[in-house]
Amino acid sequence: MLSLGVGDAAVREEVKRFIVDNFLFGDSEGFDENASFLESGVIDSTGILELVTFLEETYQIRVEDEELVPENLGSIDAVTRYLKRKRNGGAA
Amino acid sequence: MGWLDIDPEAETARICLRIREVLARSLKRRGLVVAVSGGVDSAVTLFLCVRAVGKERVVALLMPERHSAEETLELGRLAADACGVRTILEDITGILEAVGCYRRYDEAVRRVLPGYGEGWTSKIVLSGTAESSRFNVFHLVARSPAGEIVRERLPLTAYLEIVAATNFKQRTRKMMEYYHADRLHYAVAGTPNRLEYDQGFFVKNGDGAADVKPIAHLYKTQVYALARHLGVPEEIRRRPPTTDTYSLAQGQDEFYFAVPHEQFDVCLYARNHGIAAERAAREAGLSTEQVERVFRDIEAKREATRYLHMAPLLVEEVPEVRSA
Numbered sequence: 001m002l003s004l005g006v007g008d009a010a011v012r013e014e015v016k017r018f019i020v021d022n023f024l025f026g027d028s029e030g031f032d033e034n035a036s037f038l039e040s041g042v043i044d045s046t047g048i049l050e051l052v053t054f055l056e057e058t059y060q061i062r063v064e065d066e067e068l069v070p071e072n073l074g075s076i077d078a079v080t081r082y083l084k085r086k087r088n089g090g091a092a
Numbered sequence: 093m094g095w096l097d098i099d100p101e102a103e104t105a106r107i108c109l110r111i112r113e114v115l116a117r118s119l120k121r122r123g124l125v126v127a128v129s130g131g132v133d134s135a136v137t138l139f140l141c142v143r144a145v146g147k148e149r150v151v152a153l154l155m156p157e158r159h160s161a162e163e164t165l166e167l168g169r170l171a172a173d174a175c176g177v178r179t180i181l182e183d184i185t186g187i188l189e190a191v192g193c194y195r196r197y198d199e200a201v202r203r204v205l206p207g208y209g210e211g212w213t214s215k216i217v218l219s220g221t222a223e224s225s226r227f228n229v230f231h232l233v234a235r236s237p238a239g240e241i242v243r244e245r246l247p248l249t250a251y252l253e254i255v256a257a258t259n260f261k262q263r264t265r266k267m268m269e270y271y272h273a274d275r276l277h278y279a280v281a282g283t284p285n286r287l288e289y290d291q292g293f294f295v296k297n298g299d300g301a302a303d304v305k306p307i308a309h310l311y312k313t314q315v316y317a318l319a320r321h322l323g324v325p326e327e328i329r330r331r332p333p334t335t336d337t338y339s340l341a342q343g344q345d346e347f348y349f350a351v352p353h354e355q356f357d358v359c360l361y362a363r364n365h366g367i368a369a370e371r372a373a374r375e376a377g378l379s380t381e382q383v384e385r386v387f388r389d390i391e392a393k394r395e396a397t398r399y400l401h402m403a404p405l406l407v408e409e410v411p412e413v414r415s416a
Contacts, residue, residue, distance in 0.1 A: 044396035045228040049248040056247075065219070065245055068227045 012080040018054050019076065023047060036074050048073060055079070061086045095361050095375065096313040100321030103314075104143060107306050111144035114279075114304050121279040121303070123149030125272050127265055128179075129336060130167030132319050132328055133307060134283040139322040140306050141281055142175045150177045151272060155265045158185045158194065159339040163331070170325050180272060184264045193260040200253035204232055204244045211237030215338035216246065216254060218348060225385060228392070235340055258337050262298025279303035285315050287356060291390065292397020293348050300400055311361060312353040350389055351378065359386040 020028045023042050037043035043051065051073060052063045061083075067073075072082040115121055124141045128134045141150045152172035156165050165181075172179045188194060201208045208214070214234035219226055230251050234242045246254065269280045282302025284294055289308040294300035307315055312333070319329050333353060335342050349356045355376040362372035362383070369383040376383065 038392060038395075041395060045392060046248070046252075046396070048227045049229065049246075049251060053248045065226070065229075068219075068229055069225055070227070073227065 008080050008084055011083055012076060014058070015079050015083075016076050018051075018058075019043070022050060022054070033076050036070065038070070038074065051079070055083065059083055059087065095365075096311050096357055098310075098314050098317055100317050103310075103318060104140065104321065107140050108144035111141060111281075111304060111306055115145065119279045119303050121273070121277055123151070123276060123278040124281045124304075125151050125153060125269050125276070125278050126281045126283065127269050127299075128152045128154060128168040128171050129283075130161075130164040130171070130328065131331060131333065131336075132324065133285050133288075133315055134168075135171040135324045135328045136315050136319050136322060137281055137283040137306055138171055138177065139175050139324060140318075142177060143322070147176045149278075150175075151276065151278065152177050152179045153265075153269055153272060154179055154181045155184050155268060157183065157188055157261060159337070161334065161336055161341065164336055167325075167328050167331060171328055174323065174325050182268045184261070184268065187264050188260055191260055191264075193257055193264075197254060197257035200250050200257060201232060201234065203250040203253070204246060205234055205242060207236075208234060213339040215340040215342040216251070217342070218350065228389070233340060259295045259298055261337055262295035262300075266298050266301050273303075281306060282308070284308050286311050287349065287353060287360060290360065291348070291393045292400045294400065296400045311357040313357045351376075351382070351386060356386065359383055360390060363387050363390050 016033055019033075019037075019042065020026060020031060024031060031042065032040055035042075037047070037051075048068070052068070055061060056063055063073075067082070071078060073079055111124075115124070123145060126134060126138045126141055128138055138150065138152055152168070154165055154168045154172075169179060198208060201214055205214075212234055214232060216230045217233055219229055219231065230246045232242075232244045232246050232250070232254070234244075236242065266280075272278070273280045280302045282299070282305040284299070284305055285307055286309055288294055289305065307318075310318070316329060332343055335348075351359070355378055358376040359372055359378075361367070362369070362375070369387060370380045372378075373380040373383045378386070
């Protein structure tokens, strides 16, 4: 598992801001940013599609079908690590 | 005894008693309208309604549209004829044309497949939940006039627009059901089975709307048991479950349920009764890992479709208005 560096903190913050703005109408009270999206009920299956669209448009990446797994998209940390791998050009 | 075994005669009697009770005491309506699709669920619902209140008080509505399968109308008529009820044919293609259902659908598909148009057929399919831990996403599968099959993952906007356009079909049918129910002073019988009802496999204010849902508590296996008991024609019992919504034929298990209904029934029953995945796997003929994925999918769908079951939410309760 990759650890997050300083540059990743900004990405993590962007992802978190998208989650809170888009799914919680800006109200982050009670939102556990370390919890799994699906288990915490913040994002459902349509929400995953919204997240994918956000990632593809914001970071100019293509999320492949086989990458649509909780290990890549299941939490803020997972998404941040996934983006790091994608932007480094590695298979995610 | 298997997990899903029922006493068909006792179950029929219980459902019929409940139908008469809700019509007389709660709904205060004189009969029932049933939309018949040619599938086993609507056929069983129709037969139960006839048993409950008599064939003179039941109307079967046949509502094909441009993309309905050829056998839809034929099997719907077969069900109605087998229990002797009146049928009303309402071809809803014209209404769907008028609201732009087909045009809007084609436009949404062209977001991912710019060449889509005349002569093409298509459907949307769900990625296999039992086969991997992937999130549920939909793909468009389209067949060109030359027979070439194209498969594209649906991005958010195209997915939502395709579903919104096809939902016109279920909502138009429900509008016609209530038209006939109103003019006859009848109630509308909904036809979902337990899998569909629990997992939100219906359109809100479309096929999800009804006054009574006589088989919403029955697993699909149990619906088939009742179908045999009630004498639903074999052609209808043999028809694989279909959505009959898209221009390219689409099974329910590729659109919504990740495993065939016999296996899904077992998983859902196990989940509802606290039975471990390992035991359910033996019963369903799946691996423990597959059953665990289906369990997770059951909960994810319950969560995602909770909104479909909700009545309008109020800021404050209005205590003078109570449900029956």
